[in-house]
Amino acid sequence: MKKIFWQELRRTEFEEAVKADAVVIIPVGSTEQHGNHLPINTDTNSCFTIAQRAAQAIDEFPVLVLPPVWTGYSPHHMQHPGTITLKYYTFVDLLSQIATCVHAHGFKKILFLNGHGGNSPVIAALRTKLAAEEGVSVIGYTYWNISPTDEVLEAVSEADKGSIGHSGEAETSLQLYLQPELVDMNAADWTLGVSGDPTKGSREKGERIVNAAVDALVKLLRNYHSGKLEDALVWRREITTEHINNDQFPKYRSEH
């Protein structure tokens, strides 16, 4: 039986995965308040589940999923109970060191799959830092932005106009589908710290969004593995360890 969880592999299995040019997913979530009706692990649960399902769906090459990073950058949620945030540089260092270790074992294709809006700009900037300072090429995506997930989000949305919001229609739907036992729909109402309309959440919408995100991620992983992902190619071609050691940075493309 194929293994997808990084923590279940033995040493020789890592060597085999490197030889097969495995793609490694680092799910990045948060532990932050999600209104009065959703559990605090909402973001971690969503991105970790999507990563697992995509990894399971691919047989042509190995996809490994790390244990999810369960805390992220959420200072804006600290005013509500339960939130655990890292400080900015702690978060940057944590992600950098995890990615650098994965890379050190020979993996060349590493993807951060993010589940929390507040993490997105940090991860985007981190890619440059890792490439320039560590010679480590990674890609980073937030699950609801991988096309066409955004279109499905919009198509199923009755109230929130396709926005992921925060604990609104979309996230409530996801959690009603993924871990309904932790959702209290009697408390699903707008309150401070909620963005969007939780009352419009439904299990069916959640299932459609999750399926779309898994399909989109599967496609992305295949393109990444085959080298078709233009963005990743640009990074690998233009910045190498040799450039860094010789202090010869290639000119960045203007659109990046």
Ligand SMILES: [Zn+2]
């Ligand atoms: Zn969330």
